[in-house]
Amino acid sequence: MSRRHFTVLLTLTVAIAVIAPATSEARSSSIKRGKWKATVTYQKKSGSGIYTMYKRLRVTIKRGRSTIVRRRPPTVAFRDHLVSAGRPKWKVANLDADASPEFILAWMNGCAHSCTRANAFGVGAPRSSTVPIHLPDGFFVEDVDGNGVAELVAGDSRFSYQFASYASSGYPILINSLAGGSVVDVTRNFPARIEADAAELLERWNNGAKWSDGGGVALAYAADLCRLGRRAEAMVFLDDAENSTSVPLVDNLDYGYDPEYAEQAEAFLVSVGYC
Ligand SMILES: [Ca+2]
Numbered sequence: 001m002s003r004r005h006f007t008v009l010l011t012l013t014v015a016i017a018v019i020a021p022a023t024s025e026a027r028s029s030s031i032k033r034g035k036w037k038a039t040v041t042y043q044k045k046s047g048s049g050i051y052t053m054y055k056r057l058r059v060t061i062k063r064g065r066s067t068i069v070r071r072r073p074p075t076v077a078f079r080d081h082l083v084s085a086g087r088p089k090w091k092v093a094n095l096d097a098d099a100s101p102e103f104i105l106a107w108m109n110g111c112a113h114s115c116t117r118a119n120a121f122g123v124g125a126p127r128s129s130t131v132p133i134h135l136p137d138g139f140f141v142e143d144v145d146g147n148g149v150a151e152l153v154a155g156d157s158r159f160s161y162q163f164a165s166y167a168s169s170g171y172p173i174l175i176n177s178l179a180g181g182s183v184v185d186v187t188r189n190f191p192a193r194i195e196a197d198a199a200e201l202l203e204r205w206n207n208g209a210k211w212s213d214g215g216g217v218a219l220a221y222a223a224d225l226c227r228l229g230r231r232a233e234a235m236v237f238l239d240d241a242e243n244s245t246s247v248p249l250v251d252n253l254d255y256g257y258d259p260e261y262a263e264q265a266e267a268f269l270v271s272v273g274y275c
């Protein structure tokens with residue numbers, strides 16, 4: 001190489017180094033299970049600290065050297081599905097009948113509350129290779145009935161802000177199964193867990209919610225009762241709650257006693273399939 005060519009090349013290299021974005025902003029996170037390895041790569045979009053946003057999520061799942069899945073997280077019912085507030089995190093479990101692990105990627109999509117979105121990347125049947133699931137802040141992977149197939153356990157995010165502030169919202173237990181390749185609500189198969197959840201909500205009610213901003217806790221308790229086949233008891237409870245606790249009023253600026261609380265709470269529980 002001539003001196004002139006070397007100078008041009010050096011100049012170009014320096015120019016590219018200046019123009020090119022810093023590669024330090026590319027990130028990745030991996031998890032291993034046996035011969036399987038799942039990786040998500042992503043790039044910093046904006047912000048800092050716990051407010052950092054990430055973009056361009058890409059997932060690769062390998063078994064040994066073979067790539068089984070390589071794709072973006074699936075498009076689901078929210079626009080910013082490729083944006084994550086905070087780093088995306090992996091969980092791994094066996095979610096269906098075959099012995100291969102499933103990898104679950106969870107990320108926040110930037111909304112204020114109750115907006116963790118998780119995606120299960122199954123590595124069994126091709127049809128179920130990606131299954132979008134919608135769960136609130138924090139969910140657990142747990143084999144609830146000990147049959148070797150894990151379920152996803154959380155509170156039902158649809159109850160957020162219902163008849164209560166966010167902090168005072170009540171969330172009935174929700175148990176999802178992905179055993180068949182799609183998301184199925186199997187909560188009713190676990191009445192003992194619903195009973196335990198109802199007992200916690202009733203304790204919360206008696207320890208304060210019954211006097212103020214308790215519309216969400218009463219709603220969640222009634223939801224559990226309905227799932228236990230105790231709808232009449234749930235309706236009596238909501239009628240009593242209407243007279244004892246305050247809820248956000250229609251204008252959302254003040255709290256008070258809403259004479260239509262019980263009726264509206266029942267309508268909500270019917271609309272989400274509890275009662
Ligand atoms: Ca499996």
Ligand SMILES: [Ca+2]
Pocket residue numbers: 142143144145146147148149150151
């Ligand atoms: Ca199970």
